[in-house]
Every structure is written in structure tokens, then in C-alpha cells.
Amino acid sequence: MLNNTDYKNLGFECRETHANYISYFKDGSWDQGTLKKDSCLTISAFSTCLHYGQEAFEGLKAYRRKDGKIQLFRPNDNAKRMQRSCKRLLMPEVSIEKFIDACEQVVKANEDLVPPYGTGATLYLRPFIIGVGDNLGVRPAKEYIFSVICSPVGSYFKGGLAPNNFMITTNDRAAPNGTGSYKVGGNYAASLWSHHIAKENGYADCIYLDPLTHTKIDEVGAANFFGITKDNKFITPKSSSILESITRKSLMHLAEKELGMEVIEGEVFVDKLDMFTEAGACGTAAVISPIGRIDYEDKKYTFYSETEVGPVTRKLYDMLTGIQYGDVEGPVGWVHLIK
Known part of the structure; x- marks a missing residue:
């Protein structure tokens, strides 16, 4: 590990990472997507995600194994669930392949931040899709952002596995x-x-x-x-x-x-x-x-x-x-x- 984080005492909070993934949907299709160093987004103040809640997200984790390798747990299911959410909110779907590739890119870019085996901590991944662009009426956006952000996390509830x-x-x-x-x-x-x-x-x-x-x-x-x-x-x-x-x-x-x-x-x-x-x-x-x-x-x-x-x-x-x-x-x- 390249950092001195106290992984055994992590809470479920945001922490600075090296890179996140972002992809834009314009003119009917998604671009190739790329990694960016910060977690800031610049969007129109008229975006549907801000006014009409046109957004969906997922949550999954990257786990450090005993042999040092890293694995995801059932990412296909997360990708399918996000597709289902997108259909309901009239947003363009992200393919399973693109979803998993984006998660992989983020994990690899932040590999040294995946907590060590045995600490109980993980690298939490948050894929999300939001409607963006200049929109005023209650209708689906014409443009969208698909992004995957991440943060090392510990237990969601204090005390870990405790009642x-x-x-x-x-x-x-x-x-x-x-x-x-x-x-x-x-x-x-x-x-x-x-x-x-x-x-x-x-x-x-x-x-x-x-x-x-x-x-x-x-x-x-x-x-x-x-x-x-x-x-x-x-x-x-x-x-x-x-x-x-x-x-x-x-x-x-x-x-x-x-x-x-x-x-x-x-x-x-x-x-x-x-x-x-x-x-x-x-x-x-x-x-x-x-x-x-x-x-x-x-x-x-x-x-x-x-x-x-x-x-x-x-x-x-x-x-x-x-x-x-x-x-x-x-x-x-x-x-x-x-x-």
C-alpha cells in the first residue's frame, strides 16, 4: 500500500482518490468515456437531475483478496439493475460491458487505495447516471452523464457486525x-x-x-x-x-x-x-x-x-x-x- 490510512477504523465517508470515470451521452449515443482526476462535475443549472430527480445510481465494492488480487462481487447484477432504473426514468441505458469496464478502470486507477485484506474495509464504487443540459419543462433530458466515483470505506453502521x-x-x-x-x-x-x-x-x-x-x-x-x-x-x-x-x-x-x-x-x-x-x-x-x-x-x-x-x-x-x-x-x- 502507498498510503498510511487506518483502514481498520474507517467509517462510511468520502475520501480523496486518484481518479474517477466519466462518459457523456449526446446525439443519441455514449462516448468512449475517460478517467478524470477530480470528482467535480460542471453541468447546466437547468439539468433535469437537479430539478426533476432524473438520476439513478448503484453501489458495489472492490475487495482485496488474501493473495493480493482484487475482485468485484456480482457486477453484472448491478449493471442490470441500473438498466432497469434507467428504463423507468426514461434515461439511456449503459451496456453491461461498458458498466463493468468503467468499474474496472476506476479500480485499477485507485489500486493502491483498495484496503488490505483482513481490515474489513473495501473500495466502494458508486456508478450513477444523471440528466444534464439546458431543460426547463418536465421532460427527459437530451444529454446525460454516466460516472463511476469511489472511496475507501469501512462499516456502514458503527461497530461492524454487531446488533x-x-x-x-x-x-x-x-x-x-x-x-x-x-x-x-x-x-x-x-x-x-x-x-x-x-x-x-x-x-x-x-x-x-x-x-x-x-x-x-x-x-x-x-x-x-x-x-x-x-x-x-x-x-x-x-x-x-x-x-x-x-x-x-x-x-x-x-x-x-x-x-x-x-x-x-x-x-x-x-x-x-x-x-x-x-x-x-x-x-x-x-x-x-x-x-x-x-x-x-x-x-x-x-x-x-x-x-x-x-x-x-x-x-x-x-x-x-x-x-x-x-x-x-x-x-x-x-x-x-x-x-
Whole structure:
């Protein structure tokens, strides 16, 4: 490593890097794209991304393996999810090949900033697409920017793999039949106030209920929810207003194929949380954050422990991170080695 960063104590924050990737869409096509040294963009003040929220983004990580090589985890899935978001917001798609090539270029340009194996830290990649140019009316932009920025990061929640407490909010992050299942900025803007209230009251984050009936769990802040039942079932919400998490999809596979659990994607009613012995939030940034307790109105639901990680959650975490860091061989197509 060429720097003296204390990787074991990194938080989830922006840090200066060497280069980022940028590509422009004009006259109906994307240019070849290039690396640039700074993370600043110059765009028109009339850009649709600023006024009408026409933007989408992704999040994935570059992992340093024990042998020193670097790999990405399921980047094809991130590329496909971004394409889906672009379709919904009437933006031009980026091909899977261009998406992965851009990520590779950024990783190689910042190779010495990919944290060492064993620190628990990674190089977080943030690909995004924004509508730019001179636009005034509510309509899709004619020009777009696709960029990949990066930063070395540690755990999203303080304490790493340790239980956190959450509160259930009655606010909504997405509307029924809206954009909740797409990775677009508007969903996150809608979550800022509820997250702020949760933090002010001493919680790691808030949990959102389904926006139609407010009877079922949808998402945990910016992550997905899963629970382990007393009879060893892995249950996670199924809803049209939650993001299709790549981490959650991976955990569902591991729970079924490696741990022999029955995996159910269905309704998780808030008044039946006592059926879970363990619960967690999962996502690219958080990986897995065990849930120690959920507070809702005058009820408190405690799971395995508020101080210790449950055995099933621990196994799932170890298997998933083992694959991500190259210690465990994963299913075909899950790992993309940077060459």
C-alpha cells in the first residue's frame, strides 16, 4: 500500500482518490468515456437531475483478496439493475460491458487505495447516471452523464457486525406502484427526515412499513430486512415498493443451498415479529447489520440479543464475506476478478 490510512477504523465517508470515470451521452449515443482526476462535475443549472430527480445510481465494492488480487462481487447484477432504473426514468441505458469496464478502470486507477485484506474495509464504487443540459419543462433530458466515483470505506453502521436497534416509522419512503423498487435518488431523499428522527432518538435507523396498509415491513432504512424463524426459515419481505437487493438475493441463495433452510419471500406483518429469533438488515453498504431490537409504538421486539450476533446470521455473514473476499468459492458468476 502507498498510503498510511487506518483502514481498520474507517467509517462510511468520502475520501480523496486518484481518479474517477466519466462518459457523456449526446446525439443519441455514449462516448468512449475517460478517467478524470477530480470528482467535480460542471453541468447546466437547468439539468433535469437537479430539478426533476432524473438520476439513478448503484453501489458495489472492490475487495482485496488474501493473495493480493482484487475482485468485484456480482457486477453484472448491478449493471442490470441500473438498466432497469434507467428504463423507468426514461434515461439511456449503459451496456453491461461498458458498466463493468468503467468499474474496472476506476479500480485499477485507485489500486493502491483498495484496503488490505483482513481490515474489513473495501473500495466502494458508486456508478450513477444523471440528466444534464439546458431543460426547463418536465421532460427527459437530451444529454446525460454516466460516472463511476469511489472511496475507501469501512462499516456502514458503527461497530461492524454487531446488533443495532431500530424504530418503525409511520412515514413512507416510496408510494404504492411508485419508484420504490428502483435505485433512484428520490427514494433516498424521502427517507432523510425519518432517518434523522431515528438517529435523534438513539436508533441506528428506521424501518419502513408498506405504504399501502402500514401493516407489513418493507425496508430497513437503506437496506433490506430478513428474519430467521424459530423453525429455521429465512423470511424476507416481498413488495413492489422495495429495492431488489443483490445482497439479499445472495443471502437467500446461501440460506437455501448451503444451510438447507426454507426461504420465503412474502409478507412480514409488523404484529407478528415475535416469530423471529434473529433478524437483520442487509445491503451492499451494510452487508449484514444484525437487528437487536425493533421498537414500534409501545411494543419492543427483541431478537437473539442486543449485544451478540445470532448463530444463523453469523454463518450467513461469514459465507457471504468469504465469497466476497475470495476465501470461499461462490456460485458461478458471482465473482469478477480484476485483471
